[in-house]
Amino acid sequence: MEIIQMSMKLAIGFLFLFVFISILGKKLIDQFTPFHFISAIVLSELLGNAIYEERVPILHIFVAILIWGGLLSFLDYIGQKSLFLRKLFEGKPSMVIRNGQVDYQQLKKCRMNINQLQSLLRQSEIFSIREVSFAFIEPNGSISVLKKAKYQKTTLQDFNLPAFTIYLPITLISDGKLIKENLEEINKDIHWLNDQLLSKGIDKFENVLFAEWLEDDGMMIIPYRLM
Template sequence: MFTMILIKLLIGFVGLWMIALVLGRNEIGQLTPLDFFSSIMLSEIVGNTLYDDQVKFTHLIYALAIWAILAYSMEKLTIRSAKVLQITEGRASLLVDEGIVNQQLLRASSLNFKDLTTMMRERDVFSFHVVETVIYETNGSISVIKKPGFENVQILSIPVIDDGEILTEAFRGRKISEALIRELAEKQGFMDVKQIAYAELKGSDDLWIIPLN
């Protein structure tokens, strides 16, 4: 039994390694839904056969070979067909266009403003004030284009309202008065913060608001 487990382990390791070589390191490094599904299926193929005495190592070789053919064929098909590529990998989403946040696309992408601002900060962008375009890529990352004139400008804004809720201390170490937030919102005609999807404060009195829609 132990010998059979060893043989299956070696075959599984070599088989998965060879499939990774066929697909390419670039594909393994940028997981798409199809890649993720493939990794789950491959682990199931190896795992379910590893400790089952009734499944011989020849069955494992056969299963890995079939899956490798399927994965390789799908990879070639996505290269040849744009429609298949959209189905298997999805499409990039324009979350911010001309400085306007598409809240419907944001929700459809299972993101909220906290997620988006966190990813923006990872791209060294700390305020919606300077953002012209944000593209949500199929690999889960974002691409950001700043507004003209702000390419080399860094502005830090503090989130103070998210989904109609006031955030008095979104960043630890910087507390902002709730009364000030309400006052600044009212000056722009928002008597109820529930009407605001997101707002951030630049400096002491510059409140940038995205209305809820």
């Protein structure tokens, strides 16, 4: 009897979750905000505990999912009507790159460092910060990027141009720390790097948030500073 009862609970739970996800699926999957993340965890706990607890009748599973689904639907509805509640429930994007400059304060608010920002950019097929004009960290943790005009996607065929060599950008300084192996990889030394920094009015690499070398475009330096 216990196996039959558990099987019935699983079947009913699956059915109601299927209906629930069909209604709010886009919110729970495509726009997975902190609010929806917590909602999904609580819903899974409600269902899991109800299925494996023998004293919980099948009716309670139905009521729990119905009430929780109803609350989520109601909050989603009032979130559509109120801009304040929408920002409260879903959060708002953080501009971490503004006019080509990394906003270090916004980066810290997102609990991110420069390496994590680079990783997100690479996942968007952007291998250098210098290509970015504006970048936003969305509430679900993804990144949205607007490239600078000269880095907008075109093809060589558009202009009948010959192919050319593509160089990989090399990070030399990250969060005020020198990456010596990368400096050696481009056959440069600390004296050369100091000269590059001095040309930008920076006396030591500890004052640099990020520095990158690109063979055909030179050095890009982002100092620590308030935006």
